[in-house]
Amino acid sequence: MKKTVGLVGLFFVGVMLLLNPLTGVFGTAGVEFGARTDAAATDTAATTGEPPPVQNGQDSKAGELIDPSLTTSTLPLATTSVTEPDQAETIVTGPPVGTRFGDFQVSATIEDGVLVDIELLEQPGDRRSRQINNSAVPRYEQAAIAVQSADIDVITGATVTWGAYTESLQAALDAAGS
């Protein structure tokens, strides 16, 4: 049975983001590029030709059409559906995955085959790494949950954290047969 599970207020996840074929996977409701806002909407900028188009994220509006040849869509508000209490819930734990800064380990909570939560059990302790992780890890959790992990592919400009995080998560999911 396929369910949409809302994580109300947790990471502001809009699970409907996948519906947008251009922008869906990493979509985050409630974030405008260049500025944080509370509006649960974002937009697509796409363009052709020269001179290079300019888009200022702070000035852009949800649904603003930059180039008519490409789809632009407004993302729906984060879902508010509530997890039903009688669902089969499985919590699986991935193995620690080493990085040069230390180990990462996550556990995944799966309800009726849907990944609903990820908890970071272990993360590197040195100051630099913690600095990275405190901000990076919640974003990864959010992205992973929003896309059911399978659609998170890769990040350019990412740090070492990402690979270890996804590796431990994947192992947890594999263990769950998800």
Place this chain on the structure above:
Amino acid sequence: MVATATRRVEHVMGTAVSFDIRSSIADEALTEAVALLHWVDRTFSVFRPDSQISRIGRGGLAADDAEPEVREVLVACEALRAATEGWFQHEPAVRLDRPLDPSGYVKGWAIQRAADVLRFSGATDFCVSGGGDVVTSGHPAAGRPWQVGVRHPLDREEIAAVIEVRDAAVATSGAYERHEHIWSNRSSEASLLSVTVVGPDLGLADGLATAIFSAGTIDVPWLPKFPDHEVLVIDRELRLLWRRRIDVAVGRP
């Protein structure tokens, strides 16, 4: 043994290189790709005094006597320097301790070669990523392309753009990585926070991203020399600018 889906993270070249292989792959092919990266590290690292690059830089080894791959890289760097009117540099005038430093090309080149090992071994659907530079092949799942998130240069939590790619390489140079190789012999007026280049080869994409980052603007006159590349930059006003030249979908997260 042949696995149907494989993930592996290898710590090499001062970063973590991750292999995400969605199609079947022979164990030996992955082992060979990883061994290649370690060989590149030993041979090209500017942090190892005994690497061939370090020895050539000190004058202790003639380039002509180096491994063929070393000569290949130096020729490529020379060509890239000429094509970018000097914005790509592998001989830093500002680093007397490190007179030869092709790192701005080598990391991407090495990851591309590792990806080529997988491809030549029959793997069709995979992604190899190291230090924010990415090679993609095929599809992550049936019917959809690889989705590459471009990290926000100031906020590590955020993804500034999403690029859909098919059989393409994506390299990002910016202030957020530990880019020891980003130095410049020239100074530029304008400046960028992040430069992402999409193209057919990660070595070239990496070198171009480094050169554009050093130049500090997307409006470099030599960009038309690389017609099969997409360039996306984020400037200091946090504007996302790109030149659409190839069939790559760019979206906002």
